[in-house]
Amino acid sequence: AIFVSPVGCSVFAYYYFDVGNVQVAHGRAPACATALKRSCPDKIVISYQGDGDLAAIGTAEIVHAANRGEKITVFFVNNAIYGMTGGQMAPTTLVGQKSTTSPWGRRPGNEGFPLHMCELISTLEAPVYVERVALCDNKNIMRARRAVRKALEIQRDGGGFSFVEILSPCPTIWGKDPIEARRWVYENMVPIFPINVFRERKLEVPAGTAPPQRTVSDVLELAPKYEIKLNAHSKHAHHFKKFEIKVAGFGGQGVLLLGQLLTEMGMQEGLEVSWLPSYGPEMRSGSAHCHVCLSTERIGSPLVSHPHVLVAMNEISLRKFAPQVEAGGLILYNRDSLPPDFPQPQARVICIPAAEMADKLGSTKATNIVLLGALLEETECLSPETAISLIETKLKRVELLEINRQALAAGRHFIDDQVRVGAVTQPDGFAY
Known part of the structure; x- marks a missing residue:
């Protein structure tokens, strides 16, 4: 069973019921319950809501969930x-009943009449099945139990x-003792909200055609395009279970495109990915x-709080995100040196x-492609062949395609010539 608890009288339901529990925003319980029931049709899904909620x-x-006939159970606690x-004042507050927002009592001409749900x-x-019950005496409490x-x-x-x-x-x-409160329910609420x-x-619902x-x-x-590419590049050995990257800069620098390229490369190499x-x-x-x-396992959250690699395309991004990089991680900074007053980071920095x-x-x-080449050559997280x-x-324009090929190679050569000096071992002239 799964109990759906919105803000209000059921917010602490998880203390009292030893079942699955989902806390939801105010009023959204039927929507959440709909998703839960459709995702887990074998579970009993219960929505417990107060009158305001x-x-x-x-x-x-609630109206749309009921109109769709969602196979859920809704318990509506109405204490007006x-x-x-x-x-x-709630939607079910009685006419004349005083509250902090209706100190002269509910007036139909101003606040309308109580809603009869x-x-x-x-x-x-x-x-x-639609029934109204009341907790006003033993007989009605037993009726509520049966309902x-x-x-x-x-x-x-x-x-x-x-x-x-x-x-x-x-x-x-x-502000009433239990006996007075039960009597008030029977004498004041039941006449307005009849049991x-x-x-x-x-309900016989016409059988519809199931979607394919x-x-x-x-x-x-x-499918055909990605199947071909997966077969061509999936032999690359990934040295990680999960590899997290944050790319940051100004709009127009290709920040989001660089992230998309990394994501699509991961897909083509058979990895689980998120962007x-x-x-x-x-x-x-x-x-x-x-x-x-990039992960060899299912990804629980797309949020990257402590990246393994930060690609900082400007100084603002460097200062903002560098402290988040995990110890021993990598920062690629789009400058030839760090700012003079920049504190020593806990990660390696390649300018x-x-x-x-x-x-x-x-x-x-093509700045982002240069950085992509440097990232691939330094971390060996994905295959440069996949990038090409x-x-x-x-890219369909020949001149742009050639510039981007050169940019990718330039980033790789920078790492081999400036960072991994003497590491070139491959026939193509790269270290990786």
Whole structure:
């Protein structure tokens, strides 16, 4: 079973029920429960919501979940007040009832009438069980117990949407002792919200045509292309289980494109990958960075908090993200030296004047490709052949393709000539 607890009276439900639990934002429990039930159809999914949560901020979510006939069980606790947040008027507050936000009592001409959620839900076609009960005496408490059981049994047996509204005392805001509170429920709430079974039936839903089971690659017609490339470059031996990279700079420097290239290269080499961009409202000259994860295992989160490698394309990014690089990691900095006042980092730093190198090749737009070449040569995380193959598919203009080939080679040569001196061992003139 999975219990969905939104903000409000059920926020601490995980203390009391030894089941799976998901905390959700105010009013969003039916939406979350929908996702859980569709993802785990064999689980019993329960949404437990108060009147403010369900009937105010969550009105759209509950109505649409009910209208779709989601196979979930919703318990709606109605105590006619916002009990957890200071005693404000709720959608179900009675006419004339005082609260912190209706000190003269609820006035229909100003705040409208109380919402009758059972009556509203029961007008929809899809719900199979809708009942209102009250916790006002032993007889009605036992009736509430039976309603709770029935709603859960309906879901257990594969039924549709079930909804149980429970008229309940508020132990704090009402300012009444338990006996007075129970009496108030019976004398004041029950006449307005009558106890009743509003819907109990078995819904016959017309069988629809199931959507075809196709992969994303099939739908996008990418399977043949990626299959060929995977076979060609997947023999590269990866020395890591998970390799995390952060690329940062100004918008317009190719920051996000560099991250995308690394991600697509990882895919073509058979790795699990993720790419998470982050940028401001400015298209150019604003700050931008991206998180790249390459892994031989499933990736739990695309967020990179402590990267193995930081590619800093400007000084602002260097100062902002260098402290996050893990000890012993690598920083590639797009300058020929660090700023004079820059503190000694805990990671290795390679200063490479990538922008100047790209400019000499004929296009400063290739700065990110120079850095890509340096990154591949220094870390050996991905195959340079994969990079060349990918660039060839991205660029159609011959002159740009040649510049990017040269830029990739320039970054690799810089590492071999300036960092890994004497390490050239390959027939192509590179160390890797």
